Amino acid sequence: MELKFYTTDSGRAPVDDFISGLDKQVRAKILSCLENVQKLGLNSPMVEFRQIDGKLWEIKIKTKGGGFRLFYVYLKTDLLVLLHAYKKQTQKAPTKEMEIATKRLKEVMSNETDYTK
Numbered sequence: 099m100e101l102k103f104y105t106t107d108s109g110r111a112p113v114d115d116f117i118s119g120l121d122k123q124v125r126a127k128i129l130s131c132l133e134n135v136q137k138l139g140l141n142s143p144m145v146e147f148r149q150i151d152g153k154l155w156e157i158k159i160k161t162k163g164g165g166f167r168l169f170y171v172y173l174k175t176d177l178l179v180l181l182h183a184y185k186k187q188t189q190k191a192p193t194k195e196m197e198i199a200t201k202r203l204k205e206v207m208s209n210e211t212d213y214t215k
Contacts, residue, residue: 150196181202
């Protein structure tokens, strides 16, 4: 499975920026989980996948530093675009985090060819 990061018009990749800003051990764990997703797809260990709404899904990753959520969309059966990431601090996904992910999902869907090249 191929993973791509959502990118802004200015070329920034917010999920990559978020992961890069984490503690070294937490970052290593998340990157290891994402690498497993690339290799093993939905059969990847140490992560959970959950549909949020329509095409919006999330990856749940637990680390010693806490739980993390990464929102994503499938564009093809073998392409997953990471839209938004945050550190889980409440039982339910905060509205702000959902709004960011949904906005990016709409952008990706309207510019799908940019990601499927």
